[in-house]
Amino acid sequence: MTGTATRTVPRPGVRWLRRALRNPTLIAGAVIMLVVLALAVFSPTPYDPFAQDLDHGLDPPSPAHWFGTDQLGRDILSRVVAATGTDLRIAVLAAVVPFVVGLAVGLVSGYAGGWLDWIVGRVVDTFVAFPFYVLVIVVVFAAGTGERGIYVAYALVGWISYARVIRAKTRSLCRQGWVEAAYGGGLSHTRVVGRHLLPNVLPQAVVLLMTEILLIMVAVVTLGYLGLGVQPPTPDWGTMISDGQLFLTTKWWVSTLPGLAVVTTGVGLSLLGDGLADVWRLR
Amino acid sequence: MTEPTARPDGYPGSPPARPAGPGASAGPTLGGLEVVEASVAFAGHRVVDRVSLAIRPGTILGLVGESGSGKTTLARAIVGSVALAGGSIRLDGSDLGRRRSSAERRAVQLVQQDPFASLNPLLTVGQVLDDLLREERLTSATEPGGRRPRLARQQRAADLLALVGLPSDALGRYPREFSGGQRQLIAIARALAVQPRVLVADEPTSSLDVSVQRTVLDVIAGLGRGMHLATLLISHDLSVVHAVCDEVAVMRDGVLLELAPAGRFFRHPGHPYSRALLEAVPRLPGR
Amino acid sequence: MNTLGSLVVDDLRVSADVELVHGVSLTVAPGEAVGIVGESGSGKSLTLRAVMGLLPRGVHRSGGRVQVDGTAAMIFQDPLSFLDPLARVGRQVAEVCAAAGRTSPRAARVRALELLESVRLPDAADLARRYPHQLSGGQRQRVLLALALAQEPDLLLCDEPTTALDVTVQREVLDLLAQLRAERRLSILFVSHDLAVVTQVCERVVVLRGGRVVETGAALDVVTSPASDYTRSLVDAVLPLPVPAGGGDD
Structure with missing residues (x-):
């Protein structure tokens, strides 16, 4: 029975890459997000996004202004591109703390079990019972509008979804013999969790991260729309959509084109998440 | 390269010369594993009821019983993953509690039934072994700092695989590349990596094809004896126990019904239930 | 002549992405019990499921003929x-x-x-x-x-029906199967990895390996004087167990 495994099997990294390159969902998501990311980082605005030109307010799309201009004569394309940086930055930054906290809480409570797990379970259930947006809006009101409020709100409530998923995954992994074998082999709990469990749950957490960034981005836009998010004149898709609402029937481009940017980014993130889940075989 | 005859330390020919361990009791030390009046209860129900048995170093005790007999629960209590409701488990005379130190956990190793769940899918065989070997603290003066250098660990990992009859190129491979029987051998190598004194094998061959069953049994029995381990082999299959064990214990409904030397047990089972078990096994005609 | 309960499997092929069963042929005469033995991956379960038309998702019959005379029913391991x-x-x-x-x-x-x-x-x-x-x-x-x-x-298909059972219970179920067979004139196709169990239940045995028939013959002949090396290795791998002294031999 020895020496039968002669066929060479490529390393998991190589296998992963091969599967990834054959997955159209992942490729499409990655391409969209690379473009969005490039726009956010390099911000190639054709005009100054803050420059007003009251003589050319609410101009329709034209060769000079591809996306038209808003009520203050600002170039909408430039503002959409500039807003990419704002909104994506906020979404990604706001997603970091919940990711780390939720992953840690989920791993520890799923691994430890017992009363700790019981408490985490009750806390999670309690938070889940509230409508998510209501919670976020309450925290933003309390912590102050703008970026800071959003970060605080997500740090407080965003970890719940990770904790839930990772806790369940960890619990099911703990029933596998290798977890017991690692601890039985003399490794510390910390090492069992860090070296053995973490890599096994990380893919799940990363897929969730993509969805969360998307949800946070939509929430930032929504808060902007409600006037609770990014404050003018900083360009933000939500504020732009809200600004154009008054002329939606006659000057469609003012709201619609920033809206399209939200939808495109959203589709990109969700394709990326789905593609990763496929490649990691999480479904 | 080391010379081919070199044996990794702690292996046949060099039985471990260890102190009796922290907190060695003053009582008569017989050595090996002793289970004294051990009970385990789940939800008030005793699934293991005052079971006592002892396994000397270098011998193999076969524990048989049907489903619900409590044999697996007893195994879990011995390795410390289930708490005792009463009694004690002793290693070389000293008590092994529920909360065990790293060294105490290493001393009692478990080989599990399901070879497909017993290896972390994301680590190579080499990484799994290295992970355990890094934890080892050597007392020998030749290795200051107590930690084995990386190359020595690699050599030791390869030696461990050789002991169970696997080629050293298996070190770079992932669990999914191995068959059930090979995985079980890897699990045995992993258990031996931490230089245990007790080996508990819970139905190690029952999910394997008959053709590899023999190999795995021979490896467990050969290394268990060769390394002077107290080995507990749990099986529902009496022919497995007959093939390798020195003594046989029979459990039913959490109670130990019979404990006898293998030779006597298979010829003259002492308990009617033991006899019923032996007679119920289908046998090949002409053998 | 009454052929109720007979089964003819001719050149059966079962495939998923690749072919898994490569042309298995076997017959069960009315009232006969035939065993299929083999290790995991031998195609023994797939063959049985193909007869019943109960192949798992993604697996299909890709060739050959299955002819059951009468009604077939099946029992499973789990x-x-x-x-x-x-x-x-x-x-x-x-x-x-x-x-x-x-x-x-x-x-x-x-x-x-x-x-x-x-x-x-x-x-x-x-x-x-x-x-x-x-x-x-x-x-x-x-x-x-x-x-x-x-x-x-008329035909009972058995897929490892006693594998998950304790030996004493296995003995009871096997005895029951023998009784029912006599009472109802059942034909039986019995799949197991356990040669000893198969020889207790069946008159004839088909040995499968890698989706092919290695050997067919009377159960007693196959285990006492196997014709193929593979069957011999299977028989040799069975661990012996002596009958306790003073017991009632059967």
Whole structure:
């Protein structure tokens, strides 16, 4: 029975890459997000996004202004591109703390079990019972509008979804013999969790991260729309959509084109998440 | 390269010369594993009821019983993953509690039934072994700092695989590349990596094809004896126990019904239930 | 001549992405019990499931002929996954009786009780009111057997029916199978990895390996003087177990 495994099997990294390159969902998501990311980082605005030109307010799309201009004569394309940086930055930054906290809480409570797990379970259930947006809006009101409020709100409530998923995954992994074998082999709990469990749950957490960034981005836009998010004149898709609402029937481009940017980014993130889940075989 | 005859330390020919361990009791030390009046209860129900048995170093005790007999629960209590409701488990005379130190956990190793769940899918065989070997603290003066250098660990990992009859190129491979029987051998190598004194094998061959069953049994029995381990082999299959064990214990409904030397047990089972078990096994005609 | 219960499998091929069973041929005569033995991956279970038309998703019959004369019913290694967890076992058996035709719901209930008694379930009336999870492994396998008998089969297909059972229970189920076979003139196709079990149940044995037939013959001949090296290695791998002294040999 020895020496039968002669066929060479490529390393998991190589296998992963091969599967990834054959997955159209992942490729499409990655391409969209690379473009969005490039726009956010390099911000190639054709005009100054803050420059007003009251003589050319609410101009329709034209060769000079591809996306038209808003009520203050600002170039909408430039503002959409500039807003990419704002909104994506906020979404990604706001997603970091919940990711780390939720992953840690989920791993520890799923691994430890017992009363700790019981408490985490009750806390999670309690938070889940509230409508998510209501919670976020309450925290933003309390912590102050703008970026800071959003970060605080997500740090407080965003970890719940990770904790839930990772806790369940960890619990099911703990029933596998290798977890017991690692601890039985003399490794510390910390090492069992860090070296053995973490890599096994990380893919799940990363897929969730993509969805969360998307949800946070939509929430930032929504808060902007409600006037609770990014404050003018900083360009933000939500504020732009809200600004154009008054002329939606006659000057469609003012709201619609920033809206399209939200939808495109959203589709990109969700394709990326789905593609990763496929490649990691999480479904 | 080391010379081919070199044996990794702690292996046949060099039985471990260890102190009796922290907190060695003053009582008569017989050595090996002793289970004294051990009970385990789940939800008030005793699934293991005052079971006592002892396994000397270098011998193999076969524990048989049907489903619900409590044999697996007893195994879990011995390795410390289930708490005792009463009694004690002793290693070389000293008590092994529920909360065990790293060294105490290493001393009692478990080989599990399901070879497909017993290896972390994301680590190579080499990484799994290295992970355990890094934890080892050597007392020998030749290795200051107590930690084995990386190359020595690699050599030791390869030696461990050789002991169970696997080629050293298996070190770079992932669990999914191995068959059930090979995985079980890897699990045995992993258990031996931490230089245990007790080996508990819970139905190690029952999910394997008959053709590899023999190999795995021979490896467990050969290394268990060769390394002077107290080995507990749990099986529902009496022919497995007959093939390798020195003594046989029979459990039913959490109670130990019979404990006898293998030779006597298979010829003259002492308990009617033991006899019923032996007679119920289908046998090949002409053998 | 009565051919009810006979089975002809001719050049059966079963494929998923690749072919898994490469042209297996076998026959079961009316009233005969034939065993299929092999290790995991030999295609023994796939062959049996192809006969019943119960191949797993993604696997299909890609060639050959299967001809069953009469009705076929099947029992499995893991009865729990073939029983409805939310229905009392008596009702489940009665439903199959009703579906098999000819009976009113009332008659079906009576018939169900008869069947549960016929598989030697003690206190069948009480047991019929229980749910599957309240039964032991051996009892569940008997219920599954009753479900199979409710279909009035001429051919009974058995997929490792005693593998998950304790030896003493296995002995009881095998004895029951032999009794039912005699009472009802059942033909049996019996799949197992255990050569000893197969030789107890069957007159003839088919040895499979890698989706191909290695050897076919009378059960006793195959285990005492195997024609192929592979069969010999299977026989040699069976660990011997002496019969205790002073016991009643059978």
